[in-house]
Amino acid sequence: xxAVLLALLSSLSYGVSDYLGGLKSRNLPTITVxxxxxxxxxxxxxxxxxxxxxxxPSARYxxxxxxxxxxxxxxxxALYHGLAVGKMSIVAAVAATAPIVPVVASVISGDAxxxxxxxxxxxxxxxxxxxxxxxxxxxxxxxxxxxxxxxIFGLLTAAGLGCFMLAMDHSAQGSAQWALLSARVxxxxxFTLAFLVIRPKGELKLQEWGWxxxxxILLLTADSFYAVASLKGVLSVVAxxxxxxxxxxxxxxxxxxxxxxxxxxxxxxxxxxxxxxALSVG
Numbered sequence: 001x002x003a004v005l006l007a008l009l010s011s012l013s014y015g016v017s018d019y020l021g022g023l024k025s026r027n028l029p030t031i032t033v034x035x036x037x038x039x040x041x042x043x044x045x046x047x048x049x050x051x052x053x054x055x056x057p058s059a060r061y062x063x064x065x066x067x068x069x070x071x072x073x074x075x076x077x078a079l080y081h082g083l084a085v086g087k088m089s090i091v092a093a094v095a096a097t098a099p100i101v102p103v104v105a106s107v108i109s110g111d112a113x114x115x116x117x118x119x120x121x122x123x124x125x126x127x128x129x130x131x132x133x134x135x136x137x138x139x140x141x142x143x144x145x146x147x148x149x150x151x152i153f154g155l156l157t158a159a160g161l162g163c164f165m166l167a168m169d170h171s172a173q174g175s176a177q178w179a180l181l182s183a184r185v186x187x188x189x190x191f192t193l194a195f196l197v198i199r200p201k202g203e204l205k206l207q208e209w210g211w212x213x214x215x216x217i218l219l220l221t222a223d224s225f226y227a228v229a230s231l232k233g234v235l236s237v238v239a240x241x242x243x244x245x246x247x248x249x250x251x252x253x254x255x256x257x258x259x260x261x262x263x264x265x266x267x268x269x270x271x272x273x274x275x276x277x278a279l280s281v282g
Contacts, residue, residue, distance in 0.1 A: 002232020006225045007241035013222035015248020018092060020215045021076070022083020022249075023256075028208065029200035030081050035191040036209065036270050037216035038076075042184040049177050056276070061174025062182045068167035069186025075160025076187075082153025088253035089261055090131050092246040093269040094154025096276040097124045099243070101162025102169070103279060116278050124275025127156070130268030176227045243280040246273060 003076035024033045056062075074099075082091040103113050103273055113121075131151050164183075204212075222245075227240045250269065253259045261269070 001236055003229045003243060006229035006232065006240045008244075009240045010222045010225035010229060011245040012248055013218045013225060014242075014245035015092075015252070017218035017222060018079060018245065019088070019249045019256075020211065020218070021080045021250040022088055022091070024208070024211060024215070025084035028204070029198070029211075030077065030084060031191065031195050031198050031214070032200050032204065033080055033212055034073075034076055034211035035188070035195050036072040036204070037219070038184060038188050038191055040213035040216035041220040042181075042188050042216075044217055045180050045184055045190065046178065049181055051221055054175060054177075057174025057178050060146045061171050064167045064171035065179045066184025066186040066187075068164050068171055068179065069183035070190065071160050071163035071167055072183060073160070073190045075157050075162075077222070078153050078160060080158035082157060083249075084151030087228065087259060087261075088154055088257065089250045089259050090150035090265065091157070092249035092253075093272045094128055094131060094151055095157040095161065096164040096243065097128065097155075097273055097279075098158040098165060099279040100124065100245060101159065102166050105166055120275040120278025122275075123271050123278070127268045127271025127273075127275060129253050130264055130271060141181060155275045161260050172227070174210060180223060243276045244273075246276075 004092055021033060021037065075095075079091065082095075090160060103117055103121065104114060131154075168179055168183065171182065226238070229242070236272050
């Protein structure tokens with residue numbers, strides 16, 4: 001399968017997974033959605049590894065995977081809760097600025113970003129500012145009236161997933177599959193502890209188990225598509241196409257939930273997505 005198609009399938013899987021995660025978090029406790037979906041992903045990656053032949057990477061690489069899982073806990077918790085209580089279109093768009101974290105890390109380590117990446121950072125920040133200042137066009141039953149709330153959760157998501165990308169990049173140098181497994185073990189462990197502490201009320205209906213498992217499988221599928229695409233194709237092209245996943249979430253929110261945006265918010269989303277693409281190109 002061509003790398004371009006794999007990258008697009010990665011974006012599609014990420015976008016649908018995010019949308020379903022946020023949608024289910026509107027009716028179910030967020031911790032329940034996170035625990036069940038991530039457990040499903042853990043079972044799937046464990047089954048995949050059981051069929052694979054290869055050496056276990058060193059503790060150093062596995063350690064980075066564990067750190068990636070911790071960062072993912074922060075990112076996904078903020079994402080699903082933000083999509084549940086805020087405006088999906090804004091949360092998804094702001095979350096797309098996650099690549100800023102690896103760029104900042106490269107600056108700290110002495111590797112200066114290129115002009116395109118600096119341009120991406122500037123217009124992404126401008127887009128986030130527009131979204132924070134924009135006002136809701138009309139009240140929605142599930143969205144908080146202040147768009148700033150959606151921006152805050154989007155930024156928390158970006159910070160968490162940006163750190164996840166950074167740690168996963170180091171861990172995958174040992175083995176991509178083991179990196180995914182160690183991250184999932186870490187995140188599922190944390191979500192399990194949180195579930196036991198919070199003790200959410202209510203029982204899951206049979207059909208809900210299927211939907212939550214699908215969320216986790218889609219997330220793992222997206223990771224896998226991206227990993228294979230990055231090996232088969234030009235990384236800059238693959239990164240750009242894979243960064244388009246917020247468009248899927250935004251379109252689903254518009255079509256299924258009827259979310260409406262002000263012109264200022266539409267402009268902000270356009271700036272943020274353009275910035276995310278520029279960051280990926282760099």
